[in-house]
Amino acid sequence: MKRTLVNIVMMIFAVDKVSPSASWNLTTLPVSFGKDIILWCSMGEKKESKFSKQGTDLRQWTGGQQYDLLCMDNKCLNPSKYEMLTRNNSQSFGLLIHNLSESDLDCQYTCSCGFSDFTKNLSVEPKHVMSLPANETSTTYGKNINNGKMEIEIMLEKVNPVPVCSALFKGQFINETTVTVMKWYKYYNDVKVIDSFAVNGVDCEGRLQILCNFVYRNVTIFDEYIDICQEEEASMLTMTLLFIGFLGCVIILSICIWLTKKRKDRFGERCWTNEKKTQVEKINVNQVQLLSEKYQQEKETSTMMKI
Numbered sequence: 199m200k201r202t203l204v205n206i207v208m209m210i211f212a213v214d215k216v217s218p219s220a221s222w223n224l225t226t227l228p229v230s231f232g233k234d235i236i237l238w239c240s241m242g243e244k245k246e247s248k249f250s251k252q253g254t255d256l257r258q259w260t261g262g263q264q265y266d267l268l269c270m271d272n273k274c275l276n277p278s279k280y281e282m283l284t285r286n287n288s289q290s291f292g293l294l295i296h297n298l299s300e301s302d303l304d305c306q307y308t309c310s311c312g313f314s315d316f317t318k319n320l321s322v323e324p325k326h327v328m329s330l331p332a333n334e335t336s337t338t339y340g341k342n343i344n345n346g347k348m349e350i351e352i353m354l355e356k357v358n359p360v361p362v363c364s365a366l367f368k369g370q371f372i373n374e375t376t377v378t379v380m381k382w383y384k385y386y387n388d389v390k391v392i393d394s395f396a397v398n399g400v401d402c403e404g405r406l407q408i409l410c411n412f413v414y415r416n417v418t419i420f421d422e423y424i425d426i427c428q429e430e431e432a433s434m435l436t437m438t439l440l441f442i443g444f445l446g447c448v449i450i451l452s453i454c455i456w457l458t459k460k461r462k463d464r465f466g467e468r469c470w471t472n473e474k475k476t477q478v479e480k481i482n483v484n485q486v487q488l489l490s491e492k493y494q495q496e497k498e499t500s501t502m503m504k505i
């Protein structure tokens with residue numbers, strides 16, 4: 199009873215003095231979720247209230263989703279989440295919020311000191327939110343080579359702002375990548391970064407990097423030594439082998455046809471069965487067959503000689 203009476207009396211006197219201009223501001227921009235932010239409360243008017251000396255006024259923070267008392271007189275109810283910051287010889291004080299999450303935003307916070315208080319909605323413009331790609335594992339990417347073109351696709355989840363990315367090969371700028379927003383959230387986006395460039399025969403290996411500019415930071419989202427020469431060589435090799443196999447078949451077939459024409463009456467039948475075999479086994483021409491044919495040929499010519 200006594201206390202309320204005193205309070206009422208104090209309030210009457212308080213109305214008397216110049217209305218105090220307390221106000222708080224978010225002083226840490228850009229903000230990042232999971233990081234700390236600071237709200238700083240300034241007591242604009244240096245005029246002291248008649249009933250309280252500087253530094254003896256009770257300072258407190260109220261707010262959050264439930265609009266509860268957070269800190270009072272340098273003590274916080276949830277010290278792992280909030281901390282009160284004070285400065286010597288200054289009536290201003292701050293609130294440190296650890297591990298910022300979306301639920302800390304868009305609700306009211308009040309700082310008060312003595313009779314002055316100030317309440318405001320804590321809101322952050324999306325452009326002042328910095329959300330960088332977490333790490334390599336959170337980005338999924340695909341790589342493929344097509345018609346001498348290399349295409350790299352990288353998904354970045356929950357990033358902000360939408361980055362501008364460019365590709366560097368051997369430290370040299372090649373091109374700017376395509377960045378497409380796949381999904382919008384309030385404070386961040388899922389984006390897809392696609393880089394496509396032509397690989398010529400000479401420069402088929404080297405360090406490829408993709409750098410993204412997130413306004414406040416530059417982040418390398420891809421950094422690999424690529425060697426497409428091997429893949430080119432491998433495809434060349436298979437092509438060559440196939441060609442040799444094909445050539446072998448053609449030669450054998452023409453030999454058979456030639457032989458058939460020469461010895462239509464006597465050896466025709468045998469050669470036709472041989473040809474059937476080669477058709478079935480086309481690519482797996484083995485040398486034994488070739489040798490036996492040669493042998494046969496020699497034998498045949500010798501018999502013909504005898505005749």
Ligand SMILES: *[C@@H]1O[C@H](CO)[C@@H](O)[C@H](O)[C@H]1NC(C)=O
Binds near residue numbers: 297298299
């Ligand atoms: C930060 O807050 C999130 C939820 O908002 C929680 O999952 C995470 O464990 C917190 N991290 C730390 C270091 O307290």
Ligand SMILES: *[C@@H]1O[C@H](CO)[C@@H](O)[C@H](O)[C@H]1NC(C)=O
Binds near residue numbers: 305320321
């Ligand atoms: C704070 O602002 C957000 C959007 O700016 C709004 O949705 C919310 O209702 C506001 N909260 C209060 C308590 O005014």
Ligand SMILES: *[C@@H]1O[C@H](CO)[C@@H](O)[C@H](O)[C@H]1NC(C)=O
Binds near residue numbers: 413416
């Ligand atoms: C990011 O890189 C660009 C050029 O590559 C440079 O102009 C810019 O200053 C860099 N930004 C930051 C924040 O480092």
